[in-house]
Structure formats: structure tokens, C-alpha cells
Amino acid sequence: MKLQAGLLALVLAGSLAACGDSGGGSGDADAAAKATGPITIWYSNNAEEVAWGKQMVAAWNAAHADQKVTAQEIPTGKSSEEVIGAAITAGNAPCLIFNTSPASVSQFQKQGGLVALDSFSDGKSYIEDRSGDVAQQYKSSDGKYYQLPWKSNPVEIFYNKKAFAKAGIDTTNPPLKTYDEFLATSRKLVAAKAAKVAIYPAPSNEFYQSWFDFYPLYAAESGGKQLVEDGKSTFASDEGKRVATFWRTMYADKLASQEKYTGDAFVDGTAAMAVVGPWAIASYKGKVDWGVVPVPTSSGKPANEIHTFSDAKNVAMYSSCKNRGTAWDVLKFATSQEQDGKFLETTGQMPLRKDVATVFADYFTKNPDYKTFADQAARTVEVPNVPNSITIWQTFRDAYSKSVIFGQQDPGEALDGAAQKIDQLVKQS
Amino acid sequence: MRRGPVTRILGEHPVGTAFVTPYVVFVAAVFAYPLGFAVYMSFHDYFFAAPGAIVDRPWVGFANYVTVLTDPAVQRSFLNVLIFLVINVPLTVILSLGLSTALNSAIRWRTFFRVSYYVPYVTASVAVVGVWLFLFSSNGLVNSILGPLAPDPSWLVNSKLAMPTVAFYVTWKQLGFFILLYLAALQNVGADLYEAASMDGAGRWQSFLNVTVPGVRPATTLVVLLATVTGANLFTEPYLLTGGGGPDGASASPVLIMYQKGIEQGNPDVGSAIGVLLVIGVLILALLERRFVGRED
Numbered sequence: 138m139k140l141q142a143g144l145l146a147l148v149l150a151g152s153l154a155a156c157g158d159s160g161g162g163s164g165d166a167d168a169a170a171k172a173t174g175p176i177t178i179w180y181s182n183n184a185e186e187v188a189w190g191k192q193m194v195a196a197w198n199a200a201h202a203d204q205k206v207t208a209q210e211i212p213t214g215k216s217s218e219e220v221i222g223a224a225i226t227a228g229n230a231p232c233l234i235f236n237t238s239p240a241s242v243s244q245f246q247k248q249g250g251l252v253a254l255d256s257f258s259d260g261k262s263y264i265e266d267r268s269g270d271v272a273q274q275y276k277s278s279d280g281k282y283y284q285l286p287w288k289s290n291p292v293e294i295f296y297n298k299k300a301f302a303k304a305g306i307d308t309t310n311p312p313l314k315t316y317d318e319f320l321a322t323s324r325k326l327v328a329a330k331a332a333k334v335a336i337y338p339a340p341s342n343e344f345y346q347s348w349f350d351f352y353p354l355y356a357a358e359s360g361g362k363q364l365v366e367d368g369k370s371t372f373a374s375d376e377g378k379r380v381a382t383f384w385r386t387m388y389a390d391k392l393a394s395q396e397k398y399t400g401d402a403f404v405d406g407t408a409a410m411a412v413v414g415p416w417a418i419a420s421y422k423g424k425v426d427w428g429v430v431p432v433p434t435s436s437g438k439p440a441n442e443i444h445t446f447s448d449a450k451n452v453a454m455y456s457s458c459k460n461r462g463t464a465w466d467v468l469k470f471a472t473s474q475e476q477d478g479k480f481l482e483t484t485g486q487m488p489l490r491k492d493v494a495t496v497f498a499d500y501f502t503k504n505p506d507y508k509t510f511a512d513q514a515a516r517t518v519e520v521p522n523v524p525n526s527i528t529i530w531q532t533f534r535d536a537y538s539k540s541v542i543f544g545q546q547d548p549g550e551a552l553d554g555a556a557q558k559i560d561q562l563v564k565q566s
Numbered sequence: 567m568r569r570g571p572v573t574r575i576l577g578e579h580p581v582g583t584a585f586v587t588p589y590v591v592f593v594a595a596v597f598a599y600p601l602g603f604a605v606y607m608s609f610h611d612y613f614f615a616a617p618g619a620i621v622d623r624p625w626v627g628f629a630n631y632v633t634v635l636t637d638p639a640v641q642r643s644f645l646n647v648l649i650f651l652v653i654n655v656p657l658t659v660i661l662s663l664g665l666s667t668a669l670n671s672a673i674r675w676r677t678f679f680r681v682s683y684y685v686p687y688v689t690a691s692v693a694v695v696g697v698w699l700f701l702f703s704s705n706g707l708v709n710s711i712l713g714p715l716a717p718d719p720s721w722l723v724n725s726k727l728a729m730p731t732v733a734f735y736v737t738w739k740q741l742g743f744f745i746l747l748y749l750a751a752l753q754n755v756g757a758d759l760y761e762a763a764s765m766d767g768a769g770r771w772q773s774f775l776n777v778t779v780p781g782v783r784p785a786t787t788l789v790v791l792l793a794t795v796t797g798a799n800l801f802t803e804p805y806l807l808t809g810g811g812g813p814d815g816a817s818a819s820p821v822l823i824m825y826q827k828g829i830e831q832g833n834p835d836v837g838s839a840i841g842v843l844l845v846i847g848v849l850i851l852a853l854l855e856r857r858f859v860g861r862e863d
Contacts, residue, residue, distance in 0.1 A: 227617075247615075248616055249621065397812075
């Protein structure tokens with residue numbers, strides 16, 4: 138991208154917004170909330186989710202000829218969030234997007250792009266009845282729900298049984314509970330040349346990469362704390378520093394790589410372990426004989442006490458939607474127990490529904506590999522739903538990258554510095 | 567002489583004006599207006615909003631510029647791009663002039679070489695970046711050849727070497743285009759000048775210095791300006807080759823930071839301020855280059 142193109146992108150979006158300002162408002166919200174008729178929705182371009190989306194839309198349309206849903210995959214861009222942000226500005230976002238990142242909700246909300254689901258009479262109760270206590274993490278700072286918690290991918294440690302066997306490590310119950318065990322296992326794997334590195338979290342500097350190295354382990358170590366809580370950062374604590382020191386050792390001892398990898402290091406056999414959620418299982422089929430364990434903690438907490446990052450994607454309703462009555466009904470239909478069951482069967486991802494392990498017990502009996510993720514789904518930690526969320530994560534990533542990945546600063550010092558900056562960013566909101 | 571109303575409005579050559587108008591409209595729509603709007607955004611607390619959303623975007627004076635100029639990441643990115651230009655621009659001029667002179671002489675496989683130099687330029691950066699990642703990774707081909715001389719940390723994750731590596735990559739990738747410019751310029755250097763130099767006793771090197779180099783000076787000015795402008799717009803390489811300007815911002819460019827802040831983080835006002843500063847910086851550099859490289863003897 139060239140500078141002109143960058144300026145142009147900024148400006149075109151800005152101009153559209155400026156044009157829109159004189160547009161005279163989005164109409165009567167109450168009337169819109171009841172309006173019914175055809176709507177458009179977007180879903181992810183992941184093959185399994187597309188398959189689920191198509192059957193869901195077909196099932197809805199078969200029963201609602203006058204409220205037809207037209208669905209398509211999210212248009213391609215550098216990321217879904219940028220495409221959605223541009224669509225909000227242009228006023229052509231669909232009614233529902235089944236791939237809304239919780240980290241971007243505060244930004245979309247600030248843009249005036251989202252509909253508070255509390256504006257529907259049963260909005261709040263539907264969300265809280267379906268998801269239980271976990272729903273609270275998805276409330277915005279004004280106390281409203283601008284997203285429906287839809288599905289999570291609780292992040293755990295996948296390991297390659299073949300590589301573990303080559304290094305002479307137990308493949309059914311590998312020693313990966315404590316940091317010491319994890320480090321010793323990693324050293325064994327690399328020394329035995331079972332893989333080039335033990336684990337390969339992306340070392341690049343994108344704001345979201347910390348969700349797959351620091352954050353899951355911090356959630357586990359801290360007993361389920363978010364990066365920011367009650368208007369203040371939490372990570373510059375002893376727990377956060379223990380996690381940062383653990384990863385620093387992994388990088389310093391070359392058990393993890395500082396270099397960018399193109400492709401999937403776990404599938405290619407370059408790494409013997411991966412930090413990822415169940416969505417990845419489909420891509421491992423026939424390529425890796427894998428096992429899965431919860432993320433490590435310094436003291437080796439039992440599995441049923443371990444929290445992790447949710448890697449959730451949610452559904453939001455966008456303010457450009459005219460027939461919001463239909464959109465809300467479609468949202469409830471798509472997240473009904475029946476559709477959640479189909480979603481689980483098709484994608485292996487966990488609906489953000491309370492007691493997912495018992496509600497879909499049959500599925501987990503038939504697919505025991507997924508049971509651990511259902512158990513873990515009850516203890517997931519979301520990114521904090523605060524304004525300046527992306528800036529906060531980029532600030533954190535910059536400090537983490539400098540200290541933990543590249544060793545140019547003491548990790549503890551870096552976390553302290555990042556905490557100060559992030560506290561300022563939270564205050565600005 | 568009295569002029570009619572049509573002549574007053576459209577000038578002496580209305581057909582000419584008609585031919586020029588589409589381009590004027592194009593420049594106004596895709597360059598002048600966006601630039602003006604970027605300047606406007608940079609002086610306001612501006613963010614993108616949905617049509618109809620009631621938002622406050624107050625005038626903030628130079629606040630966005632203060633934010634940008636006091637941000638160490640932005641400062642570092644401008645330093646990085648300067649390092650990039652110091653390596654990239656002279657190297658581009660030297661290599662493209664040298665290679666085009668060689669290609670202009672009657673050598674075997676001339677067409678093959680011309681195509682070879684041009685292929686990287688027309689290949690998508692995304693595809694070529696994959697090859698460079700393979701070449702310059704710690705276990706890559708370059709380090710295998712260097713053996714014990716290989717740098718540690720390796721090229722793209724070494725804070726001192728990342729930006730020079732990016733500069734070499736861009737030089738290599740764009741060389742084909744600049745060679746073409748020089749090849750065209752070389753056709754305009756008269757053979758009689760070389761003959762005269764030869765009669766005066768000049769060798770090949772002296773002919774090159776005293777005939778070729780001054781003969782292609784206008785092309786050199788163009789090459790320097792274009793290399794500076796494209797270099798200042800650096801984005802794809804730090805985004806893809808060094809994983810978002812790493813290590814620790816050592817290869818972050820102003821446009822990358824502009825993208826992060828303006829698009830990803832939803833602060834187009836701050837992004838615009840970086841863009842405006844970059845435009846001013848490039849203009850100053852271009853004027854200096856024109857003054858020193860493009861001067862007439």
C-alpha cells in the first residue's frame with residue numbers, strides 16, 4: 138500500500154462518514170426494532186462455518202418466505218475487523234455479522250455502528266439465559282450488550298504424539314503442567330531433534346498475537362483475570378511477570394522461535410506443540426497425531442481450575458439494519474439449542490452456552506477429543522470490553538515483543554511500563 | 567480584441583481544455599481532495615462514524631501532531647525510513663545505472679538479462695516475500711553459505727540488520743523498473759560523444775564518468791525522486807517480511823504506523839497527522855534532491 142492509497146482509504150472512509158452526517162439520523166429506533174422483512178447477514182469464510190451458515194439460512198428461509206435472509210462470506214480484506222469498520226462508515230454493513238471480534242466491539246460502538254441488543258424486550262434475558270455468567274464479560278462500559286456471545290475456541294496446548302515419542306516423552310500424560318515441566322519437556326524435544334522448536338507462537342507484532350502466548354497463560358496463572366479490570370490494568374502483577382519470565386526463557390533458550398513462520402509450524406512438524414483452540418482440529422486431520430492438555434501454570438494447577446483465553450467470535454447487529462425485528466428473530470434462531478448443536482457438530486467450536494458439556498453430551502460421547510474443550514469453555518477469559526481496546530493490545534504487544542521475544546528489556550520492567558501507558562488509555566475512555 | 571463568453575470560460579483552445587479536464591477531475595478527486603481532507607482530519611478529533619451517527623469532532627489544533635511527534639514509535643519509524651532511504655536510493659542509482667550500461671552494450675543473452683531484472687518488479691511482493699523469508703531465516707540459504715559469519719540474531723530479527731535487509735530487498739525488487747528508465751535515457755546519449763571522448767584518449771571508465779553519467783542526469787534526477795517517494799511509502803515489506811515492523815519496531819515505517827493507528831486502532835486523526843508530516847518530509851527531500859542532483863552544470 139502506498140501513502141496516497143493510505144491517505145485515500147482514510148479519507149474516503151472519512152468522506153463517507155461526513156456525507157452520512159447530513160443524512161438525518163437512522164430513523165425511529167423503536168419502529169426499526171419491530172420492523173420485519175428481508176435482511177442480509179455475513180459469516181466467516183472458514184469452510185466449516187460456511188457449511189453451517191448455509192444450512193441455517195436455508196432452514197430459516199424455508200419457514201419465513203416474507204423475511205428472506207441473504208447470506209455471504211465477509212468480503213476479503215486485511216482483516217474482518219477492517220472490512221466491518223469500513224462497512225459501518227459506508228453505511229452498508231449487513232444486519233448481522235457472525236464473526237464479530239469482541240476486541241473491536243468498543244470501536245464499532247464508538248462509530249455508532251452497533252445496535253444495543255437490550256433494545257429488544259427479551260434481549261438481555263435471552264443473552265444471559267443462554268450464556269450464563271460468562272455473558273457478563275461481553276457487556277460494554279455503558280452496561281449494555283452490543284454483541285451476543287456466540288462461540289468460543291478455548292485455547293489449550295496441542296502436542297504432536299509422534300514428536301513426543303521420538304523424544305521419549307509420555308504421549309498420554311506428558312509432563313506439561315508446571316512451567317518447570319514444560320521447559321524440561323521442551324528442552325528434551327529440541328535436544329532429541331523431535332522438532333526444530335518446542336512451540337511456535339507467532340512472534341510477529343500484530344496486536345492480537347498476545348492472545349495466543351501471554352494471555353492464555355496469564356488467565357490460568359491469575360485464576361481468570363482479564364488484562365484490564367475495573368478501569369485498571371492487572372498484568373503487571375507477580376502472576377503476569379511469572380508468565381512473561383516463562384516465555385522469555387522459552388525464547389532465550391531457543392525453545393520457541395523469534396522468526397516469522399509462513400504456514401502452520403505444528404502441521405509441518407517444525408514445532409512439537411501449538412497454543413490453539415479446537416477450530417484447528419479440522420486442519421490437523423490426517424496430518425498430525427495430536428493430544429491436548431490445558432495451558433501450564435507455575436504451580437501445576439489441576440485442569441478443573443485452569444482458565445484460558447476464549448478466542449470467541451460473537452454476533453452483533455449493525456445500525457444500518459432496517460428490519461431489526463427480523464434480524465433479532467434470526468439471531469435467536471441461529472443461536473437456538475438446535476442450531477448451536479448443529480454448529481458444534483459441523484465446526485467443533487464451542488457454542489457460548491452454559492453447560493455446553495451436558496447440553497450436548499451425546500456429541501462429546503461420540504467425539505471424546507472435544508470433551509476437554511467443553512470442560513474448558515466454562516472457564517474462559519475474554520479480552521476486556523473497554524474503549525481503546527486495540528490500542529491497549531498494541532501497546533501491550535510492543536512491550537512484550539521488546540522484552541520477552543527479543544530480550545531487549547527486562548520483562549518485568551516492560552510490563553510495568555506498559556501498565557502505566559495502558560492505565561492512561563483506559564482513563565481516556 | 568473582444569472575446570466571446572465561451573472563449574472567456576474555456577480559453578483560446580476549448581478542445582484542449584476538454585481533453586485536459588478528465589485528468590484534472592481525476593487529480594482533484596483522488597489526490598487533491600483526499601490530501602485536503604487528511605489535513606482537515608489531522609486538526610480535528612476525528613474518527614469514522616456510521617451515517618446518521620451523532621458524533622462530536624472538535625477542532626484540536628496541533629494536538630494530533632504533538633501526539634505523533636512525541637510518540638517514540640513514530641519517531642523510530644521516521645528514523646527507520648531515513649536509514650532505508652540512505653541505503654536504498656544511492657544503491658538503486660548505482661546498480662541500475664551500472665546494469666543498464668552493461669545491458670546497453672552488445673552482450674550475449676541481453677534480452678534474457680533484461681527480463682530477469684524486470685521479473686521481480688512485476689511479481690507480487692507477497693509472493694517474493696516468502697522467498698526472502700526462506701533465504702534470510704536463521705537456517706536459510708544465506709546463513710548456510712555464510713556459515714560461522716552468519717549474524718546472530720539472524721537478518722530479519724536483528725534490530726541492526728532488519729532495516730538494511732528490507733532496503734536491499736526493495737532495491738532488488740524495484741531495480742528492473744529503474745534499469746528500464748536508464749536504458750531509455752542511454753538511447754539519447756549520442757554515439758558521437760563517445761567517439762569524441764575516445765579520440766581525446768578517454769578509456770571506458772572515463773567515458774562512463776564523463777559522457778554517460780552527465781548524459782543521463784535527467785534520468786538520474788527522476789530515479790532519485792521516484793526511489794525516494796516509493797521508499798517513503800514503504801509498507802508491504804515491514805508488514806509482511808518483518809512481521810509488523812519488528813524486531814521491536816526496528817523496521818516499522820511511518821506508513822505502517824499510520825495503518826496501525828489510523829485503520830486498526832480507529833484513530834484516523836493521528837494517522838492523518840503522520841501522513842501529512844510524511845508528505846512534508848518527502849517534499850523537502852525531493853526539493854533538496856532536485857537542487858543537488860538535478861542541477862545544471
